[in-house]
Amino acid sequence: MKEKIHQSFRLFHLWYVAWKEDPLKFFIGLVKSPFFSTVLGFVTFVLTAAGLFHLIETPANKGFETFFSSLWFSIVTITTVGYGDISPTSLWGRTLAMGVIFVGIGYTGVVTGTITSWLVERNQRKEMGLVPLKNLEGHFVVCGWKPNMPDLLIDILSLLETDSKKLVLINQTDPKTVQSLRKNPALANFRFYSGDDTNVEDLKKASAHRASKVMILADDQPGKSAEELDFQSVLTSLAINRINPQAYQIVELTLPKFKLYLTRAKVEEIVLNKAYSRMLLCNIALMSGMYNVFKALFALDSGLFSVRALPAGWVGKTYLEVKGGIEDAVVVGLLENVGNLNRRKAEKMTEIQKSPSIQQAIGSLIELKGMQSNDPFFNPPPDYVIRENTDLMVLEAKPGEMNRLGQSAKSNGPQKVKSHKKLLEATLHENLALSESWEDYFENFSQQGVELLLEKDLVVGLLYLDEPYPFPDLEINSDLAKLIAYWYSKVKNLGEIRENKKLTAQASPKEYMATHLLEKPLFQDSGRKGQLLILGWKKEIIEMLHVLVSRESEEFVRWQGITLVADVTEKEKAEFEAHFGKRKGVRLVVGDTNSREVLIAAGVMTTKKALVLAETGRSKSLQEMDAQSVLCCMMVNDLNKKVYIAAEILDKKYLETLTAANVEEIFLVDEFSNIMLANGSHGRGVSNVIRDVVNLKDNTIEILGIEPRFMGLQFGELVQEVQAPGKMALGLLEEAGNMYVRKSERIHQAQVLPNIKESVAELVRVKRLSANHVVFAPPMDYLIKEHSRLILLNTSKPDLWAKPAEPKV
Known part of the structure; x- marks a missing residue:
């Protein structure tokens, strides 16, 4: 009964809303609907029956003296309730009552069925996404579809700290697939409209014109090329700009060449997931442990990186003052021009119009043209002046004394007096940069x-x-x-x-620093022995190889020479030969990556590092690609346990298998994609930060080997060694390198311990040992362990470190 009352209330509420929005349209639609004709016929039948009862039974039967009494009797008779308080007494009246009873039963069933059918049809239309969405404001719209949609949406809601009521999906995916998302309680209340997200009218029906944020996904539709997918994303973005220019847009692209169109359309965040994943793969090939560092910074559940609003009244301060004013986190840079780019440019134009001189106005217009939304600036100079619309990029770590001298920081070992000299030397130089x-x-x-x-x-x-x-x-x-x-x-x-x-x-101290404190060459710990073995083919592999070859001489690279193993076609082989046929140190071995003979011929026994690729774009299912990668990792590990293995996989269900196969670094593509898109949904510019971190041109983050002489010394001594303008020591990467070698060393150490209890405890620790443990913001007296590497942050604008200080405003 309660459910029927609730449905009736919802029905009348929907009628009221529709009438309020457009009374004429509502009335015309109501008249044309089967529901209206059925109800009108039923009402006519009731009124006719009431009139006949009143005519036949009056005046002989006092129960029918008024028309209302006749109407009452007709209704209770038609609905077969039959209270019996009044009844016809004449022959014609009773005959009419019998007819009304039989006809009423049928008519009531027709009316009830019509209403039920209308409600069921409406619910079905709603589930199919055919009902326009009304009364929404400030919500989050997601255009398009991805195979890992459930995980992506949950990550987005978690980061936004909201529920699914504020989430609207618009796509042309099978409605049953979309509705299956509701199986997860966290996604039970999202709204859905099935339509073309490039069509303005469909976007309006999905209430995109009232949304605060819109995310446009590179819709993975079968049969569509990358160009078609990106063209659709661009059209959708332009349509959003047309109906809701104030919305914060996050657009995913497949090909970088379409980025220009979105930049001109003033899109706030452009996510090139596939391009960024290739960059990250190259970073992993160049610097072991890079993906662990990436996850330690940006993982959605445990990442230390965040963007904080600049405290009120801090505009006009120097970066040094701002950095010193944050005590519960480590400031690593600034995020400039935050928020909607249209608003930022409008504000800048208003400011330009007030310029006192034409020369200043021209300079400001040039700056306006190059303005980018959410522009990251890592490690600015100490005297850099904070501007309007700037946020802080921080690591949510509380070291207390990171990169500065102090006694309150916790250490992982006893103080070493000899290290105080190094700390004091670091302080003498550091204070030059900190002092006006x-x-x-x-x-x-x-x-x-x-x-x-x-x-x-x-x-x-x-x-x-x-x-x-x-x-x-x-x-x-x-x-x-x-x-x-x-x-x-x-x-x-x-x-x-x-x-x-x-x-x-x-x-001033800064003048001395500028003339005397020259940048020191950084260092590495061991010579390069062995090659880089790349297993698998991608259509972008030639581009990746060019990057790796150009960076092979960098000080953080720990291998020499590249061998690519892949089962390629003649066309692909010719493409490789055209680019690298005459290049010394780069070769192609054609064959199955899971073949023992092929791997031995490729030099797996003398390999320093192996990078196993997921062979996307080769007409293989996701399971086939991942199965091939897993088997390849196991084969490499079986042939040479001392090889450092990094693997790219698509499905997280293989993580445990790869970990058991002693794979040191596992790059999960879907995880990376979700991190990029979910951070983009937050609207704080974090996806732009990630873009700059994985960018291969600037080396924003470097992982450097540490000379043996620093092992067992304090972190502060290492900071002193790398101190240079524009560089900042972020932390350490511990247990770096091949896990088989690390565990073998530990087992040997445990076996020679005189105490059996200590030996057993050490063996238990060996079992739990994992590769590439990231330690951000250690105290200055933190002792550097063996097999550690330095995580170094470089400035993203080195030219500003060489310029004179900006005038303080």
Whole structure:
């Protein structure tokens, strides 16, 4: 009964909403509908029966004296309720009542069936996505479809911290497939409209014109080329711009050549998933552990990277001031021009119109033309001035004392007094970049728990933890020691000071840093032994090989020479020969990647690193591609357990199998795609940040080998070694390299322990050992373990480090 009342209420509510939006359209539609004719006929029948009862039974039967009484009797008779309070007494009246009863039973069934049929049909139309969506505002629209849609939508909702009521899907996928998403309770309440997302009218029916954010997916439709998919995405974006220019757009493309159209359309975030995944694969080939670093930063459930709003009143401050003002996270850069690009450009144009000079206006117009939405700037210079519409890029880590000297940070081992020298040397140089004046320079020491060592009012060294460290014992430039002594006496007005033109010329700490602190060459730990073995073919493999060959000489690359193994066609073989036939150090071995003989011929026994590719675009199912990759990894591991294996797979169900096969690095394509798109849905520019991180041109993140002399020393000593303008040590990659070798070493160490209990405990730890453990923002006194590598962040705009400071506004 309650359900019937609820359905009736919903029916009248829908009628009311439709009438309110367009009364004339509602009335015309109602008249033309079968429902209207059925109800009209039923009402006519009831009124006719009531009139006849009133005519026949009056005045002999007092129960039918009024027309309302006759109407009452007709209704209870037709519905077969029959209260019996009144009844006809005449022959004709009773005959009419019998006819009304029989006809009424049929008519009631027809009316009930019509209403039920209408409700069922409407529900079916709604499930099929044929009912336009009304009364929505500020929701999130997803155009298109992907095979991993459930995981993607759950990730999006989790990141947005909302439920599925705010989610609208528009696509032309089979409605049954779309409705199957509701099996997951987290997706039970999404809205769906089945239509063409390039059509403006269909977008309006999906309420895209009232949405706050719109995500356009590269709709994986069978039979469509990459160009067709991207062309559809561009058309959809232009249609959204037409009906809702204020919506924040996130558009996924397959081919980079279509990016220009979306840039001109002022799309905020453009996600080139396939291009970025190829870049990341190249990064993995160049730097082992790169995907682990990537996940540690951007994983949706545990990633440390986030974007924070700039606190009020901080516009106009320097980056150094902002960085020092954030105590619960590590600031790694700025995200400029955040939000809707149309708004940002309109604001900039208003500002240009107020320019005092034509020259300034022209400069601002040039800047306006190159303006990009959500533009990441990693590791800006300390004196870089914060602009309007800027957010902070941070690591949600609380190191307390990352890259600075202090006693409160937790360590993973005992203090080593010999490392204090390195820390103090780092502090002396670091404070040059942190200080606007020499007064600030000396103030920074006191804030860091360091005192100046004085002898007859002359600075001769530093005092730390009650231990003196004279300048001659510290490995610093003698000019810097003299400069510190000179300016301390000058600042404190300590007696007569002999003027020294060489010293007085250094008007500020930053000037000294600019002229003396030159960038040091970074280092690596071991020589390059063995080749890179690439197993599998992609249509983009030639492009990837060109990238790898061009970067082979970089200091972070740990292999020499490339061998590609693939079962290729004659056309593909000719393409390879055309590009690399005469290139020394790059060769192709044709054959099955799962063949023992082929792998041995390719040199697997002398291979340093193996990269196993998912052979997409070769008319294979996802399961076939992943099965081939898994078998290939197992074969390589069986032939040479000392090879570092990195594998690309499409389905996460194979993760456990690959881990058991001692694969050190597993690149899950769907996981990467979801990270990109879900972060894009957040509208905070994180997908642009990821784009710059995997970009192969800038080397935003490098994973560098560490010289053996640093093993067992403190992280601060390593920071001192790599300190240079535009570079920032983010952390360490521990247990790097081949797991078989690492575990063999640990087992040997456990076997020689004199205590059996300790030996067993060490063997248990060996069993749990995993490759490429990321440690971000360790304290300065954190001890560097064996087989660790340095994670280094480079500035994304090195030219600004060489420029003079901007005027502070």
